[in-house]
Ligand SMILES: *[C@@H]1O[C@H](CO)[C@@H](O)[C@H](O)[C@H]1NC(C)=O
Ligand SMILES: *[C@@H]1O[C@H](CO)[C@@H](O)[C@H](O)[C@H]1NC(C)=O
Ligand SMILES: *[C@@H]1O[C@H](CO)[C@@H](O)[C@H](O)[C@H]1NC(C)=O
Ligand SMILES: *[C@@H]1O[C@H](CO)[C@@H](O)[C@H](O)[C@H]1NC(C)=O
Ligand SMILES: *[C@@H]1O[C@H](CO)[C@@H](O)[C@H](O)[C@H]1NC(C)=O
Ligand SMILES: *[C@@H]1O[C@H](CO)[C@@H](O)[C@H](O)[C@H]1NC(C)=O
Ligand SMILES: *[C@@H]1O[C@H](CO)[C@@H](O)[C@H](O)[C@H]1NC(C)=O
């Protein structure tokens with residue numbers, strides 16, 4: 415919510431405090447014309463509109479059943495906490511041409527106090543359109559959001575289908591979930607702060623990523639990423655931090671903590687790549703100016719699909735600082751994996767209590 419307390423916001427706060435409901439008000443999409451096997455895009459949109467306007471806490475319920483969804487964008491801010499409980503299976507169109515390739519399939523933006531929960535599944539089916547950007551869930555400009563008991567599936571061949579992408583958002587928790595996609599499982603863009611990931615299983619896909627950062631000028635910094643008790647299975651990368659060569663500006667990446675992670679057949683289990691430059695789209699002469707510091711990898715175990723378990727390739731311009739590796743136990747075909755470093759100062763971060 416905007417921090418400038420205008421008269422309107424003040425009035426809303428007063429209304430909030432007199433909301434007579436002690437339980438969230440349920441908005442069942444069946445009351446908005448939804449029924450199994452049909453397209454629920456309009457019903458869900460209508461339910462969101464009313465729930466978002468409510469001054470009482472609300473839950474939008476998508477009950478058990480299989481539904482179709484073309485493309486939908488849910489925008490805040492809302493007047494009260496809002497939860498979307500998905501217990502059904504939601505299918506994307508089988509034909510990718512039905513989707514606007516420049517927009518996301520499901521998008522939540524500018525929503526605070528938001529929870530996405532339930533035992534349901536977002537099923538991307540066979541989204542294979544070339545050069546499209548179908549992040550599954552895009553969390554942009556949001557605070558205080560929780561994803562729990564959440565399942566996202568898509569074939570490993572679907573391009574750019576990030577599971578959950580977070581940008582310019584703070585206090586986001588992702589817990590007890592399963593995400594299998596063609597791209598990043600969870601990815602953090604600029605301005606992600608205080609993001610917690612607990613008990614999440616990822617795979618297939620590209621793993622848990624910070625970045626890529628530095629393709630654009632003046633991205634906000636990433637600060638506070640806590641990933642604990644997660645499993646990565648058959649992913650191309652495990653825990654990755656990626657910045658472009660020649661990345662400009664004053665962006666920093668700091669206070670990342672990864673702990674109790676199990677890797678199963680992961681190609682690059684731990685990887686910092688500050689020399690990212692696909693298709694020669696950048697100036698190779700200039701190093702990344704994005705400073706990475708205070709990063710801890712603790713108790714990372716399992717199997718790698720390549721001989722390199724750890725690769726920390728930091729910027730020659732601004733070396734990584736206070737990076738700690740602790741209890742790394744990764745094997746490739748039965749033997750301990752190798753570790754590669756460039757431009758990194760490894761040490762226990764002062765004040766680190768782990
Ligand atoms: C999580 O999902 C399972 C079904 O997959 C369901 O039985 C359980 O109640 C859900 N838990 C929560 C906390 O929503
Ligand atoms: C996220 O988890 C942390 C740690 O368990 C907790 O303190 C915080 O309140 C949670 N935030 C949300 C938005 O649920
Ligand atoms: C997040 O939610 C908690 C609990 O509802 C609240 O105390 C806190 O102020 C919220 N933080 C932000 C940044 O909105
Ligand atoms: C961890 O997540 C799985 C679902 O992926 C769930 O079955 C299990 O109960 C969760 N564990 C805890 C302690 O919540
Ligand atoms: C940690 O992960 C394991 C394996 O997925 C799960 O069984 C356990 O419940 C998780 N514990 C917590 C505290 O989430
Ligand atoms: C980064 O640089 C931009 C452009 O000069 C400036 O607007 C912004 O305030 C700077 N951010 C920080 C954290 O210094
Ligand atoms: C391990 O990963 C490699 C490369 O991603 C893949 O070709 C192979 O089938 C995987 N092995 C298993 C046992 O899943």
Ligand SMILES: *[C@@H]1O[C@H](CO)[C@@H](O)[C@H](O)[C@H]1NC(C)=O
Nearest residue numbers: 707708735736763764765766
């Ligand atoms: C890492 O964090 C500690 C504690 O806040 C701080 O003193 C230190 O300067 C940080 N390291 C870097 C390189 O920023």
Ligand SMILES: *[C@@H]1O[C@H](CO)[C@@H](O)[C@H](O)[C@H]1NC(C)=O
Nearest residue numbers: 718719720721746747748749
């Ligand atoms: C795996 O190890 C076995 C036995 O040590 C060896 O024969 C085989 O060539 C190895 N495979 C690879 C891909 O390194």
